[in-house]
Amino acid sequence: MTLSCLRLASIYYNKKRDMKKTRGEPFLFWALAALAAGAAAWLVLGQRAYSVQNFEFYADRGEALFHAVRSKAVSYSMPLLSLLVSTARYHLGLEPGLLAKAAGALIALPAFAIGARGGGRARGALFALAALTAGLGGGSIEAEQVVYSLSVMAFLSVELLRQARGGTALAAASGLAAGLTLLVRSPLFAFPLLAAGFQYFSLRPALKKWLPATALFLGCSLLLLLPWVRLNHSLFGRVIPFEEERSTCNIITGASGVIYTIEGDARAFAGLSRTESPYPWAFRKILSSPLNYAAAVAKRLWQTFLMLWPLFLLAAAGYAFWRGPEARFLVFFCGYFVLLHCLLSIEERYFYPLKFPLALLAAGGAWELLKKRLPGAATAWRDRLTLPLLAALLLPAAWALAVVWRYPGASKPALIAVEEALKEHPADPWLYKKKGELLLSFDLAGAGRAALREACAAGAGADLCCLTAALESAAPRACPGSESLYELLLVKTLRELELGTYAEAEKTFAQARAHWLEERNGIKAMPYESDREHLARILETNKTLWDMDLYAALLYWEPAARSELIAKLERLTPLTPKLRAVLLGGKPRLGPGERAELAALERRLGPELQASEFEWAGNLRELTLELLRRGGSGRADGALGQLLDLRLAPEETLEVFGTGSPADGAALRGAAEAYLAAPGDTAPARRLAAAAPDNFAYALILLKAGSFSPPALAEAAAHLRGRPYPLAAAAALCAGRGKKTEALALAAEAARNGALGEAGWQRVLLAAQLAGDYAAGLGFAGRALREHPGSPELLNARGMLKKLSGDAAGARADFEAAARDGISFSALMNLGLELEAAGESSRAAQAYGRAAAAAPGPQAGQAAQAAAARAGAAR
Helix, strand or coil, rough: HHHHHHHHHHHHHHHHHHHHHHHHHHHHHHHHHHHHHCCCCCCCHCCCEEECCCCCHHHHHHHHHHHCCCCCCHHHHHHHHHHHHHHHHCCCCCHHHHHHHHHHHHHHHHHHHHHHHHHHHHHHHHHHHHHHHHHCCCCCEEEEHHHHHHHHHHHHHHHHHHHHHHHHHHHHHHHHHHHHHCCCHHHHHHHHHHHHHHHHHHHHHCEEEEEEHHHHHHHHHHHHHHHHHHHHHHHHHHCCCCCCCCHHHHHHHHHHHHCCCCCCCCHHHHHHCCCHHHHHHHHHHHCCCHHHHHHHHHHHHHHHHHCCCCHHHHHHHHHHHCCCCCHHHHHHHHHHHHHHHHHHHHEEHHHCCHHHHHHHHHHHHHHHHHCCHHHHHHCCCCCCCCCHHHHHHHHHHHHHHHHHHHHHHHHEEHHHHHHHHHHHHCHHHHHHHHHHHHHHHHCCCHHHHHHHHHHHHHCHHHHHHHHHHHHHCCCCCCCCCCCCCHHHHHHHHHHHHHHHHHHHHHHHHHHHHHHHHCCCCEEEECCCHHHHHHHHHHHCCCCCCHHHHHHHHCCCHHHHHHHHHHHHHCCCCCCHHHHHHHHHHHHCCCCHHHHHHHHHHHHHHHHHHHHHHHHHHHHHHHHHHHHHCCCCCCCCHHHHHHCCCCCCHHHHHHHHHHCCCCCHHHHHHHHHHHHHHHCCCCCHHHHHHHHCCCCCCHHHHHHCCCCCHHHHHHHHHHHHCCCCCHHHHHHHHHHHHHCCHHHHHHHHHHHCCCCCCCHHHHHHHHHHHHHCCCCHHHHHHHHHHHHHCHHHHHHHHHHHHHCCCCHHHHHHHHHHHHCCCCHHHHHHHHHHHHHHCCCCHHHHHHHHHHHHHCCCCCCHHHHHHHHHHHHHCCC
């Protein structure tokens, strides 16, 4: 009896004690939840959100996607953040930093879900508090990284469920969550495959169930990328799964052994042009010194530990007490994340997302210690949060992908897209800003500045208004706190030079140069002596202040004014070859020495000059096509009537009559002005036609602008008599279509007028050859070579006419004469064929070898291969 009473008393006492401890669990939950709420509030209200890239850059890319403005720049960063920032700034009137703050606070939700699944609400609150506390360090948060961190934590929450339970539904959900992270940043591109392997070797599931679920998981992880890959292919013509060009700096510096990322011109640092791919260079660099690269990776790993050593130590301690499958997976994830980043150069912000899984590991260990005092705390919690949170995050992603999917089919050349969008959104400040920037890049400074003033009036922001005011002010001022202060200082310098206030200009330029030296020259951190060599190389090669930044600031002035500005600028700083070329190119008259210097600079700089930098050729083509689509058609007598009667589509018109555009951009300026001109204003179309007088496409645009009036037709006919190249081009076209009579008539008319140039005569001879009138062709060839004696291409064309007419000896003589200088690919190939037919294999092989070296640019590879193959056969 006594023993029974004692036993009952003991049971009652233990039950009361457990009830007290169990009642402590709700109190612990609310206490931790209150602390987590306080941390979230401090993150939203007390921290500063910033962007390493100007928020305006993201907004520009997002608006270009939204308004379907065709531009390769949209591919510089993944689309989700760009569209979110543009929506916040231009459509909701919100500060984009609020997105980052909201994302930072929402990280608590997946952290809570991960924790609560393994031990109830109090454990979830502890995990949420740990994640929020980890995110508070540093005093400010970088927008891209914190938004990316939210997507990573959402993925981890779903993936931990998939790892534990398997199944097709969770496989699809986790794959989509992985794809969501890739829409912000690309580091997890390889992780789904590794996670699938981790699950298999951890759980050893049945292959019949594991394989289809894993295939679904991997497929869904790539599914969200497909619209983005399609968009990039439409812009670049090749498969680009992530950002274009953005990783170039990390690739170059990573292969070079630099530990931290640099601020500077990475391509110049490596000696690469603007168009060369960095990948072959990086592979060669690593293979040339693999030990140096391996040592750099090891140093980056150590520097990563030093960045977050308290969290690494806490996570290690947590893992010592929490050894469950979730903990092992989080350790695996952290290892992947660190190693992947350390393969290339690093910086601290890249590891911001790493703070949260490390914090979860530390919280897991703390809970294992804590629950020993709260045995009733490990209560069941049904996860109703993870999948709804994922669905909520996928909604803006789905909207972004809808915009991305629409883009390839809807996008139009930039100026055309902007003008059409302005008809629907006449008060949109970004459209006016973009229009202004485009016109500036087309060298239409007056029209560009006017559009920027309209953007300012429409509410484009204080930075732009400050800049437009500086361009007009007699005493330009800087705007403290401006996000674009550096650009403003450069514009202010040039404006002060324009005004002749050299002392002020010198002070302003000194500020701009100091900013450039501090912010755009250097390595993010220099923990090793070897970094000093890299820094010296950065300072030696980086010319962005002059060749990019000052050059871009000069676009606010008309081309005619730039030479004078650059001459004044030379009082403040030495000029780079590019600025020297701009100075010479803008002078109205050049002496013989200056002309030779400018020609040498143009050959040396090549694609670094403006025509390539701003895609002049592509913009000119698209604007010309749009202008050719406008207006009706007309009729005329004589040769002009024959050209008009061809009724070619716009693309065919350009292909047949195009003569290339002048390097000074006059044709692009004329085309842009003609596109924007009011009905009846023919002056811009006249300037376009004058920019390339032999191009009938431009003459046709002028006729359309003049509504094919009798005076316009008479003027065009008179012009055609003096510049008959279009007749020669049309003759070759008609001959190719089998219209021999029309072709020979046009060829005769072109030859009668003369002043054809080599290209025009080539087409006349081709027309005669295709029409089968070799006698007429030889007559044309005689006139052509009297005008252009010794022309390799004309000699080659006459040789073909002689060969077809049966004069083999004369043909060979012409081919030999045409091939003498070694610059005509066609002549060298024809000579090789003649020699090969005559049994002179050795000489034929030599001719083919010379042809391979002279292969023309656009088809150089294929032409050289063909020549090399013939040379091999001839041997």
